[in-house]
Protein backbone atom coordinates (compact mmCIF):
# COMPACT_ATOMS: atom_id res chain seq x y z
CA UNK A 550 0.00 0.00 0.00
CA UNK A 551 1.48 3.35 -1.02
CA UNK A 552 1.74 6.17 1.55
CA UNK A 553 -0.23 9.42 1.22
CA UNK A 554 0.31 13.14 1.94
CA UNK A 555 -2.92 15.21 1.97
CA UNK A 556 -2.49 18.95 1.33
CA UNK A 557 -5.18 21.55 2.14
CA UNK A 558 -4.50 25.10 0.93
CA UNK A 559 -6.16 27.72 3.14
CA UNK A 560 -6.55 31.47 2.78
CA UNK A 561 -8.80 33.13 5.38
CA UNK A 562 -10.61 29.87 6.12
CA UNK A 563 -11.20 30.33 9.87
CA UNK A 564 -14.81 29.24 9.37
CA UNK A 565 -13.90 26.04 7.50
CA UNK A 566 -10.37 24.92 8.40
CA UNK A 567 -11.10 22.91 11.59
CA UNK A 568 -14.04 20.93 10.20
CA UNK A 569 -12.26 20.46 6.84
CA UNK A 570 -9.24 18.90 8.60
CA UNK A 571 -11.45 16.80 10.92
CA UNK A 572 -13.32 15.42 7.87
CA UNK A 573 -10.09 14.57 6.06
CA UNK A 574 -8.63 13.01 9.21
CA UNK A 575 -11.69 10.79 9.73
CA UNK A 576 -11.44 9.52 6.14
CA UNK A 577 -7.65 9.09 6.20
CA UNK A 578 -7.80 6.92 9.34
CA UNK A 579 -10.08 4.49 7.43
CA UNK A 580 -7.80 4.14 4.38
CA UNK A 581 -5.32 1.79 6.06
CA UNK A 582 -2.47 3.83 4.57
CA UNK A 583 0.56 5.56 6.10
CA UNK A 584 -0.58 9.18 5.78
CA UNK A 585 0.01 12.79 6.80
CA UNK A 586 -2.25 15.84 6.63
CA UNK A 587 -0.73 19.25 5.82
CA UNK A 588 -2.78 22.45 6.21
CA UNK A 589 -1.14 25.38 4.42
CA UNK A 590 -1.98 28.75 5.94
CA UNK A 591 -1.33 31.05 2.98
CA UNK A 592 -0.83 34.34 4.78
CA UNK A 593 -4.37 34.50 6.16
CA UNK A 594 -5.52 37.68 7.93
CA UNK A 595 -8.01 35.75 10.09
CA UNK A 596 -7.56 32.98 12.71
CA UNK A 597 -6.65 30.23 10.21
CA UNK A 598 -3.10 29.93 11.60
CA UNK A 599 -4.23 29.90 15.22
CA UNK A 600 -6.80 27.20 14.39
CA UNK A 601 -4.07 25.19 12.62
CA UNK A 602 -1.85 25.33 15.73
CA UNK A 603 -4.76 24.16 17.88
CA UNK A 604 -5.41 21.26 15.46
CA UNK A 605 -1.75 20.19 15.81
CA UNK A 606 -2.53 19.39 19.47
CA UNK A 607 -5.30 16.91 18.71
CA UNK A 608 -5.29 15.66 15.08
CA UNK A 609 -2.99 12.64 14.45
CA UNK A 610 -0.39 12.89 11.64
CA UNK A 611 -1.33 16.55 11.15
CA UNK A 612 1.01 19.46 10.44
CA UNK A 613 0.50 23.17 9.86
CA UNK A 614 2.69 24.91 7.29
CA UNK A 615 2.33 28.66 7.13
CA UNK A 616 3.92 31.63 5.42
CA UNK A 617 3.38 35.36 5.21
CA UNK A 618 2.58 37.25 3.09
CA UNK A 619 -0.06 35.46 0.99
CA UNK A 620 1.49 33.76 -2.06
CA UNK A 621 -1.64 32.74 -3.96
CA UNK A 622 -3.37 29.41 -4.64
CA UNK A 623 -0.41 28.01 -6.57
CA UNK A 624 2.09 29.22 -4.01
CA UNK A 625 0.16 27.59 -1.19
CA UNK A 626 -0.05 24.26 -3.02
CA UNK A 627 3.68 24.34 -3.79
CA UNK A 628 4.46 24.97 -0.12
CA UNK A 629 2.35 21.92 0.75
CA UNK A 630 4.04 19.78 -1.92
CA UNK A 631 7.48 20.82 -0.63
CA UNK A 632 6.50 19.77 2.92
CA UNK A 633 5.03 16.43 1.76
CA UNK A 634 7.06 13.28 2.52
CA UNK A 635 4.82 10.42 1.32
CA UNK A 636 4.78 8.59 -2.06
CA UNK A 637 1.43 9.98 -3.13
CA UNK A 638 0.11 13.52 -2.77
CA UNK A 639 -3.59 14.42 -2.72
CA UNK A 640 -4.87 17.97 -2.48
CA UNK A 641 -8.30 19.32 -1.63
CA UNK A 642 -9.33 22.85 -0.62
CA UNK A 643 -9.89 23.85 3.02
CA UNK A 644 -13.26 25.35 2.06
CA UNK A 645 -14.85 21.88 1.96
CA UNK A 646 -16.11 22.17 -1.61
CA UNK A 647 -15.24 18.48 -2.12
CA UNK A 648 -16.22 15.33 -0.20
CA UNK A 649 -12.82 13.89 0.73
CA UNK A 650 -14.29 10.42 1.26
CA UNK A 651 -14.33 10.22 -2.56
CA UNK A 652 -10.50 9.93 -2.44
CA UNK A 653 -11.11 6.19 -2.79
CA UNK A 654 -12.48 6.85 -6.31
CA UNK A 655 -9.18 8.55 -7.21
CA UNK A 656 -6.98 5.91 -5.51
CA UNK A 657 -8.73 3.16 -7.50
CA UNK A 658 -7.53 4.70 -10.77
CA UNK A 659 -3.83 4.76 -9.84
CA UNK A 660 -3.25 1.45 -11.60
CA UNK A 661 -3.85 3.21 -14.93
CA UNK A 662 -2.45 6.68 -14.26
CA UNK A 663 0.16 8.79 -12.47
CA UNK A 664 -2.18 11.73 -11.96
CA UNK A 665 -5.88 11.32 -11.16
CA UNK A 666 -7.97 14.47 -11.29
CA UNK A 667 -11.50 14.87 -10.06
CA UNK A 668 -13.92 16.59 -12.40
CA UNK A 669 -16.90 18.60 -11.20
CA UNK A 670 -19.69 16.86 -13.09
CA UNK A 671 -22.19 19.25 -11.42
CA UNK A 672 -20.16 22.37 -10.59
CA UNK A 673 -21.61 24.38 -7.71
CA UNK A 674 -20.24 27.79 -8.71
CA UNK A 675 -21.67 30.93 -10.32
CA UNK A 676 -22.43 30.80 -14.07
CA UNK A 677 -19.61 33.24 -14.83
CA UNK A 678 -17.10 30.81 -13.22
CA UNK A 679 -18.35 27.97 -15.43
CA UNK A 680 -18.08 30.20 -18.49
CA UNK A 681 -14.52 31.20 -17.52
CA UNK A 682 -13.63 27.56 -17.02
CA UNK A 683 -15.02 26.60 -20.42
CA UNK A 684 -12.92 29.33 -22.04
CA UNK A 685 -9.82 28.35 -20.09
CA UNK A 686 -10.13 24.61 -20.78
CA UNK A 687 -10.65 25.32 -24.49
CA UNK A 688 -7.57 27.56 -24.80
CA UNK A 689 -5.43 25.10 -22.82
CA UNK A 690 -6.59 22.21 -25.00
CA UNK A 691 -5.60 24.22 -28.11
CA UNK A 692 -2.12 24.88 -26.66
CA UNK A 693 -1.35 21.50 -24.99
CA UNK A 694 -3.86 18.98 -26.34
CA UNK A 695 -6.25 17.14 -24.02
CA UNK A 696 -4.98 17.07 -20.42
CA UNK A 697 -8.17 16.22 -18.50
CA UNK A 698 -11.83 17.24 -18.44
CA UNK A 699 -11.68 19.84 -15.60
CA UNK A 700 -8.14 21.26 -15.46
CA UNK A 701 -8.60 23.48 -12.40
CA UNK A 702 -10.49 20.95 -10.28
CA UNK A 703 -9.04 21.46 -6.79
CA UNK A 704 -9.27 17.73 -5.88
CA UNK A 705 -6.38 15.73 -7.36
CA UNK A 706 -4.04 12.81 -6.54
CA UNK A 707 -0.58 12.13 -8.00
CA UNK A 708 2.75 10.34 -7.54
CA UNK A 709 5.14 12.69 -5.72
CA UNK A 710 8.09 11.64 -7.92
CA UNK A 711 6.54 13.66 -10.77
CA UNK A 712 7.61 16.84 -8.96
CA UNK A 713 11.27 15.85 -9.57
CA UNK A 714 10.68 16.18 -13.34
CA UNK A 715 8.17 19.01 -13.61
CA UNK A 716 9.04 22.47 -12.38
CA UNK A 717 6.04 24.64 -11.51
CA UNK A 718 6.78 28.39 -11.67
CA UNK A 719 3.32 29.88 -11.22
CA UNK A 720 2.07 30.94 -7.78
CA UNK A 721 -1.37 31.69 -9.19
CA UNK A 722 -4.30 29.91 -10.80
CA UNK A 723 -2.04 28.53 -13.57
CA UNK A 724 -0.59 25.85 -11.31
CA UNK A 725 -2.84 23.01 -12.47
CA UNK A 726 -2.21 23.70 -16.16
CA UNK A 727 1.56 23.90 -15.63
CA UNK A 728 1.59 20.69 -13.62
CA UNK A 729 -0.63 18.68 -15.99
CA UNK A 730 0.98 19.92 -19.23
CA UNK A 731 4.48 19.54 -17.79
CA UNK A 732 3.73 15.99 -16.63
CA UNK A 733 2.00 14.90 -19.85
CA UNK A 734 4.87 16.18 -22.00
CA UNK A 735 7.22 13.96 -19.93
CA UNK A 736 5.09 10.88 -20.53
CA UNK A 737 3.09 10.71 -17.29
CA UNK A 738 -0.44 9.34 -17.61
CA UNK A 739 -3.44 11.46 -16.56
CA UNK A 740 -6.99 10.28 -15.95
CA UNK A 741 -10.06 11.76 -14.27
CA UNK A 742 -13.12 10.71 -12.27
CA UNK A 743 -16.38 12.52 -11.57
CA UNK A 744 -16.52 13.91 -8.01
CA UNK A 745 -19.18 15.70 -6.00
CA UNK A 746 -18.75 19.48 -5.89
CA UNK A 747 -20.32 21.32 -2.97
CA UNK A 748 -21.28 24.99 -2.74
CA UNK A 749 -18.97 27.16 -0.66
CA UNK A 750 -21.06 27.74 2.46
CA UNK A 751 -18.88 30.22 4.31
CA UNK A 752 -15.94 32.40 3.57
CA UNK A 753 -15.29 34.05 0.23
CA UNK A 754 -14.11 32.49 -3.04
CA UNK A 755 -11.61 34.78 -4.75
CA UNK A 756 -10.72 32.48 -7.55
CA UNK A 757 -12.60 34.43 -10.21
CA UNK A 758 -11.58 38.04 -9.99
CA UNK A 759 -10.49 39.70 -13.22
CA UNK A 760 -6.91 40.32 -12.02
CA UNK A 761 -6.48 36.60 -11.36
CA UNK A 762 -7.88 35.72 -14.81
CA UNK A 763 -5.78 38.24 -16.77
CA UNK A 764 -2.63 37.13 -14.92
CA UNK A 765 -3.46 33.48 -15.65
CA UNK A 766 -3.79 34.04 -19.41
CA UNK A 767 -0.52 36.00 -19.50
CA UNK A 768 1.20 33.24 -17.52
CA UNK A 769 -0.29 30.69 -19.93
CA UNK A 770 1.35 32.28 -22.97
CA UNK A 771 4.69 32.50 -21.13
CA UNK A 772 4.39 28.88 -19.99
CA UNK A 773 3.72 27.61 -23.52
CA UNK A 774 7.02 29.16 -24.63
CA UNK A 775 8.94 27.97 -21.56
CA UNK A 776 7.72 24.38 -21.85
CA UNK A 777 8.80 24.17 -25.50
CA UNK A 778 12.24 25.54 -24.55
CA UNK A 779 12.60 23.13 -21.59
CA UNK A 780 11.65 20.10 -23.70
CA UNK A 781 14.12 21.12 -26.42
CA UNK A 782 16.89 21.44 -23.79
CA UNK A 783 15.97 18.04 -22.26
CA UNK A 784 16.09 16.51 -25.75
CA UNK A 785 19.48 18.11 -26.42
CA UNK A 786 20.78 16.76 -23.07
CA UNK A 787 19.42 13.33 -24.06
CA UNK A 788 17.03 13.15 -21.08
Ligand SMILES: Nc1nc2c(ncn2[C@@H]2O[C@H](COP(=O)(O)OP(=O)(O)O)[C@@H](O)[C@H]2O)c(=O)[nH]1
Pocket residue numbers: 558559560561562591619620621622625642643644645646703749753754755756757
Ligand atom coordinates in the same frame (compact mmCIF):
# COMPACT_ATOMS: atom_id res chain seq x y z
N1 LIG B 1 -8.47 32.22 -3.92
C1 LIG B 1 -7.44 31.92 -3.17
N2 LIG B 1 -7.52 30.74 -2.50
C2 LIG B 1 -6.45 30.40 -1.82
C3 LIG B 1 -5.27 31.20 -1.75
N3 LIG B 1 -4.39 30.55 -1.01
C4 LIG B 1 -5.00 29.41 -0.62
N4 LIG B 1 -6.25 29.33 -1.10
C5 LIG B 1 -7.20 28.26 -0.86
O1 LIG B 1 -7.42 27.57 -2.08
C6 LIG B 1 -8.74 26.99 -2.08
C7 LIG B 1 -9.46 27.35 -3.36
O2 LIG B 1 -9.74 28.71 -3.37
P1 LIG B 1 -11.19 29.29 -3.79
O3 LIG B 1 -11.08 30.76 -3.69
O4 LIG B 1 -12.24 28.61 -3.01
O5 LIG B 1 -11.27 28.87 -5.31
P2 LIG B 1 -12.48 28.21 -6.08
O6 LIG B 1 -13.12 27.15 -5.24
O7 LIG B 1 -11.86 27.68 -7.32
O8 LIG B 1 -13.41 29.33 -6.31
C8 LIG B 1 -9.42 27.48 -0.82
O9 LIG B 1 -9.34 26.48 0.18
C9 LIG B 1 -8.61 28.70 -0.43
O10 LIG B 1 -8.64 28.94 0.94
C10 LIG B 1 -5.24 32.46 -2.42
O11 LIG B 1 -4.27 33.22 -2.37
N5 LIG B 1 -6.33 32.78 -3.14
Ligand SMILES: [Mg+2]
Pocket residue numbers: 642644646749754
Ligand atom coordinates in the same frame (compact mmCIF):
# COMPACT_ATOMS: atom_id res chain seq x y z
MG1 LIG C 1 -13.60 27.11 -3.34
